[in-house]
Amino acid sequence: MSVDQEKLIAELVEKGLSGDMDSINAIEDRVLRSKAKSALAKAKRAAKVATKIVPSEKKTLEVSIDDKQPSDNLNQKIGHMIDKKFPGSLDSELNDTHIQLKPDQWFDIAQWLKSEPSLHFDSLQCHTGMDVGDEKLEARYNFHSMTHDHYIEIRIAVPRDNAHIPSIEQIWRIGDWFERETYDMFGIFFDGHRDHRRMLLPEDWEGYPLRKDYEVQETYHGIAIPKVKEGWE
Amino acid sequence: MGILENKFQDNVVVAKLDKLISWARSTSPWYFQFGLACCAIEMMSAAASRHDLERLGMMPRSSPRQADVMIVAGTVTMKMALRVKKLYEQMADPKYVIAMGSCATSGGPYWQHGYHVLKGVDIVVPVDVYVPGCPPRPEALIEGLLKLQEKILEERPLTRKMA
Numbered sequence: 001m002s003v004d005q006e007k008l009i010a011e012l013v014e015k016g017l018s019g020d021m022d023s024i025n026a027i028e029d030r031v032l033r034s035k036a037k038s039a040l041a042k043a044k045r046a047a048k049v050a051t052k053i054v055p056s057e058k059k060t061l062e063v064s065i066d067d068k069q070p071s072d073n074l075n076q077k078i079g080h081m082i083d084k085k086f087p088g089s090l091d092s093e094l095n096d097t098h099i100q101l102k103p104d105q106w107f108d109i110a111q112w113l114k115s116e117p118s119l120h121f122d123s124l125q126c127h128t129g130m131d132v133g134d135e136k137l138e139a140r141y142n143f144h145s146m147t148h149d150h151y152i153e154i155r156i157a158v159p160r161d162n163a164h165i166p167s168i169e170q171i172w173r174i175g176d177w178f179e180r181e182t183y184d185m186f187g188i189f190f191d192g193h194r195d196h197r198r199m200l201l202p203e204d205w206e207g208y209p210l211r212k213d214y215e216v217q218e219t220y221h222g223i224a225i226p227k228v229k230e231g232w233e
Numbered sequence: 234m235g236i237l238e239n240k241f242q243d244n245v246v247v248a249k250l251d252k253l254i255s256w257a258r259s260t261s262p263w264y265f266q267f268g269l270a271c272c273a274i275e276m277m278s279a280a281a282s283r284h285d286l287e288r289l290g291m292m293p294r295s296s297p298r299q300a301d302v303m304i305v306a307g308t309v310t311m312k313m314a315l316r317v318k319k320l321y322e323q324m325a326d327p328k329y330v331i332a333m334g335s336c337a338t339s340g341g342p343y344w345q346h347g348y349h350v351l352k353g354v355d356i357v358v359p360v361d362v363y364v365p366g367c368p369p370r371p372e373a374l375i376e377g378l379l380k381l382q383e384k385i386l387e388e389r390p391l392t393r394k395m396a
Contacts, residue, residue: 201349202312209348216348220311226352 009036016040017047074150075099078119082109091157098140098153106156107166107192113143114171120147124168127178129186131212135160137186141168158188160211167193185210241391251389258301258327259385261290262378265300265324267317269307272334272368276306279371289378297323302381303358304374308336308343309351321358329385331377332360335367342367 013036015023024040027033079094082101086109092100101109113121121143130138141154156165167190169175179190180199187208190196197203206217216225241247264286268276280286280293294300297320309317321330332354335341343350354360361384364377 205311214348221315223311223314223351223356225311225348 005032005035008032009039012036013040013043017043075152078113078152081119085112098155100155100157103156103158103165107168107171110166110168110171118148119145121145121152122147124172124174124178125151127175127182129182129188129210131160131186131210132157133212137163137188137211139165139182139188163188164191165189166191167196169193184208187211238390239392239394241393243389243392247391248389251391254390255386255388258388258390259382262302262329262381262385263292263294263300264302264304264331265297265320266293266295267303267305267307267320269305269309269313270334270336272306272337275368275371275374276304276333279374284371284375286375286378289375289382291378297321298325300324301327302329302331302378304331304333305337305354305358306333306368308341309354309357310349311351312349314351314354314357317354318357327385327388327390329361329381330354330358331362331364331374331381333364333374333377334369335365338363338365 009032012024012027016036017040024033024036027036073096075096075098076094079090079099082099083090083094086105089102089105089109090100091102113119123144123146124141125144126140126142128140130140132138136157137160138155138157141156142151143154144151158165163186165188167175167179169179169190170192176193176195177199179193180195180197182188183190183193183196184199184201185208198205201209202220205220207214216227219225266276268274278284280291286292291302297303301324303321303324305317321328332338336343336350337354338360340347340350340352344352351357362377362381364373366373369377
């Protein structure tokens with residue numbers, strides 16, 4: 001590779017890193033273009049590694065807490081942060097075990113939970129639904145951060161007859177099947193899910209079995225489904 | 234067999250031929266692998282070297298077109314029931330079904346509260362032999378297969394059926 005070419009590629013990579021991909025795509029010479037692209041990918045990877053190392057250096061979570069509620073509990077701390085950043089998103093008083101949220105801003109909050117360097121919740125460990133009675137269904141999320149090694153639990157309650165929660169499947173890919181299963185069993189709809197089908201039951205099954213008021217359908221494709229029998233006969 | 238099946242009056246030649254055919258059928262019942270749950274492990278064990286189903290002329294096939302016996306080994310859910318039926322219909326005559334284990338015979342542990350479990354595979358396909366157990370040991374499955382062989386031996390494929 002000539003010196004000129006190297007200089008040109010270095011310039012293009014700088015442009016690409018600042019978001020200008022057009023100048024690379026505009027190159028006529030295929031070889032040169034692919035060289036520039038691979039150099040760009042390399043630079044991006046290096047940048048990623050650099051940013052990854054930074055948060056792991058400071059292990060402790062530095063969060064400014066309101067003077068009103070001084071607490072070491074992470075659910076409380078992060079609840080406060082969410083309340084500050086997304087006003088009106090909390091659904092109940094903060095407590096030590098979980099953060100109760102409203103569904104409206106959930107997608108933005110979830111994105112922020114993952115991208116904020118001091119939180120960096122990179123793993124959705126568990127997601128499930130629950131019929132909490134009182135005409136409400138609840139979705140629960142357990143998050144863990146590999147970098148900071150801390151956990152929180154988020155709960156979102158929705159009305160039984162209009163159960164819609166924004167999908168976080170595009171943020172944590174594991175959420176894909178988790179949300180499908182919760183939809184299958186509880187009938188909570190996850191808006192924005194790219195593959196919103198039943199997970200375990202057949203597509204044409206009626207009802208959501210883990211709801212407390214679930215009634216088994218009489219037949220399935222002509223096969224009778226016996227109702228619950230009293231004891232063994 | 235097709236056009237020859239049950240077309241002949243009973244006589245010495247037909248009886249001997251019947252015996253030959255049913256003997257041939259009974260000693261090579263290739264089975265359709267149908268592992269649906271934990272019973273499948275016992276079925277595999279029965280097919281493996283310690284119990285060795287090939288002593289009985291049985292060999293596992295993965296396609297319903299090549300199989301004579303369907304061993305329904307495990308819990309049949311409602312979702313699967315339709316597929317079991319479809320696969321049974323794809324098998325060539327003569328075909329036999331063994332319901333292996335409690336789930337396939339009656340719903341087993343899901344008898345009372347399993348809303349999604351078929352309460353016995355005999356609701357969708359005709360069953361020849363029921364093997365009890367949860368799961369049945371390979372010996373039990375082999376006994377079931379021997380019973381099936383006895384049943385096949387008693388058949389008269391050529392003789393006209395009396396009304």
